[in-house]
Amino acid sequence: xxxxxxxxxxxxxxxxxxxxxxxxxxxxxxxxxxxxxxxxxxxxxxxxxxxxxxxxxxxxxxxxxxxxxxxxxxxxxxxxxxxxxxxxxxxxxxxxxxxxxxxxxxxxxxxxxxxxxxxxxxxxxxxxxxxxxxxxxxxxxxxxxxxxxxxxxxx
Amino acid sequence: xxxxxxxxxxxxxxxxxxxxxxxxxxxxxxxxxxxxxxxxxxxxxxxxxxxxxxxxxxxxxxxxxxxxxxxxxxxxxxxxxxxxxxxxxxxxxxxxxxxxxxxxxxxxxxxxxxxxxxxxxxxxxxxxxxxxxxxxxxxxxxxxxxxxxxxxxxx
DNA sequence: CAAAAATTTCAATTATTATTGAAATATTTG
DNA sequence: CAAATATTTCAATAATAATTGAAATTTTTG
Numbered sequence: 094x095x096x097x098x099x100x101x102x103x104x105x106x107x108x109x110x111x112x113x114x115x116x117x118x119x120x121x122x123x124x125x126x127x128x129x130x131x132x133x134x135x136x137x138x139x140x141x142x143x144x145x146x147x148x149x150x151x152x153x154x155x156x157x158x159x160x161x162x163x164x165x166x167x168x169x170x171x172x173x174x175x176x177x178x179x180x181x182x183x184x185x186x187x188x189x190x191x192x193x194x195x196x197x198x199x200x201x202x203x204x205x206x207x208x209x210x211x212x213x214x215x216x217x218x219x220x221x222x223x224x225x226x227x228x229x230x231x232x233x234x235x236x237x238x239x240x241x242x243x244x245x246x247x248x
Numbered sequence: 249x250x251x252x253x254x255x256x257x258x259x260x261x262x263x264x265x266x267x268x269x270x271x272x273x274x275x276x277x278x279x280x281x282x283x284x285x286x287x288x289x290x291x292x293x294x295x296x297x298x299x300x301x302x303x304x305x306x307x308x309x310x311x312x313x314x315x316x317x318x319x320x321x322x323x324x325x326x327x328x329x330x331x332x333x334x335x336x337x338x339x340x341x342x343x344x345x346x347x348x349x350x351x352x353x354x355x356x357x358x359x360x361x362x363x364x365x366x367x368x369x370x371x372x373x374x375x376x377x378x379x380x381x382x383x384x385x386x387x388x389x390x391x392x393x394x395x396x397x398x399x400x401x402x403x
Numbered sequence: 404c405a406a407a408a409a410t411t412t413c414a415a416t417t418a419t420t421a422t423t424g425a426a427a428t429a430t431t432t433g
Numbered sequence: 434c435a436a437a438t439a440t441t442t443c444a445a446t447a448a449t450a451a452t453t454g455a456a457a458t459t460t461t462t463g
Contacts, residue, residue: 100364101364104360104361104364107357108357111353111357115271116270116271116272117271118450118451118452119451120451120452128375129358129361129375129376129379130361130364130365130376132368132372133372134371134372134375137409138409138410139409139410147452147453148452148453148454149409149410149411149453149454150410150411150412150413150452150453150454150455151451151452151453152410153410153411153412154411154412154451154452157411174409174460174461174462175408175409175410175461176409176410179375180375182375182378183378183382185354185378185379185382185383185386186382186386188347188386189386189389192343192347198266199340202262202263202266203284205259206259206284206285209255209256209259209285210285213287216289217287217288217289220283220284220289220334220335220337221284221285223337223338223340224284224340227338227340227341227397228340230397230400231340231341231343231344231393234344234393234396238386238389241389242382242385245385273420273421273422274421274422275421275422292439293439293440294439302422302423303422303423303424304423304424304439304440304441305422305423305424305425305440305441305442305443306421306422306423307440308440308441308442309421309422309441309442312441329430329431329432329439330431330438330439330440331439331440
């Protein structure tokens with residue numbers, strides 16, 4: 094890190110800490126934060142390593158994770174054949190789809206639980222039935238969100 | 249763990265692994281899973297320690313975490329003065345409110361970013377504006393979900 | 404196509420977090 | 434209120450995960 098540390102570097106660090114608070118590794122968070130405020134909005138792996146003072150290896154690993162999550166995409170820069178990275182527009186909305194997916198996982202889990210308790214008294218089955226109903230509702234609602242966004246956009 | 253291991257114990261373990269997959273500690277997950285399928289649906293700390301083969305200390309810590317998250321509540325059992333624990337009905341719906349809260353955190357973060365980029369070209373500000381708009385929309389939508397559930401219930 | 408540059412992999416290290424279990428504290432009961 | 438029982442705390446340990454950096458691989462460029 095030869096360049097000076099600016100408020101934008103601090104911003105990146107804070108997003109890193111935010112990530113950590115949710116049990117996610119800090120470096121991908123710092124990179125995400127940096128890509129929100131850096132100029133230009135696209136950066137090479139080398140620039141990221143330099144600005145955030147982390148190893149090339151860490152950048153590589155973090156980019157793998159962030160692109161698996163569709164948070165970043167490669168970005169072609171005329172006149173350069175290096176890999177540049179930038180945030181993928183629309184990424185933030187994906188979290189609703191991800192929540193829908195998680196809710197569907199819970200629907201399956203609660204169904205499995207109900208099979209396990211097939212012969213149990215209704216009193217015992219109720220907690221699983223309740224969870225199952227709620228996740229069915231939640232999956233439906235989370236699923237609607239993305240569609241709704243696009244509909245609102247069209248107008 | 250003196251009693252035999254049943255499918256319900258396996259179920260608890262799987263919920264534990266599910267927790268771990270999201271970076272959460274395994275033991276609270278195993279307890280949550282057990283409380284979904286155990287009989288009766290309420291258990292003492294001792295029973296939990298016994299059935300899941302974990303220390304009393306771990307149970308204590310896990311209960312602190314699970315009650316901080318409102319996943320479990322103390323449950324009075326006539327004829328016993330021990331602390332019994334059970335799942336809190338309605339807990340699962342809370343995740344929508346939690347997502348709304350997280351979206352509001354991101355609204356603040358993106359606003360801070362926009363202050364940082366006050367003098368930057370529109371091109372540079374766009375990614376933050378986009379994220380800000382999306383989280384504003386998401387916060388609104390996640391916020392609606394709980395209300396909607398209660399409305400549907402009334403009918 | 405060979406040299407240079409960029410990128411990825413992965414074993415070793417460092418750092419972090421979960422879990423235990425014994426001691427301390429709090430609660431219950433005769 | 435004292436003994437018995439239950440619960441919590443917390444330092445030590447065990448387990449896990451993040452990060453580095455050097456070597457291997459891939460890609461670019463003259």
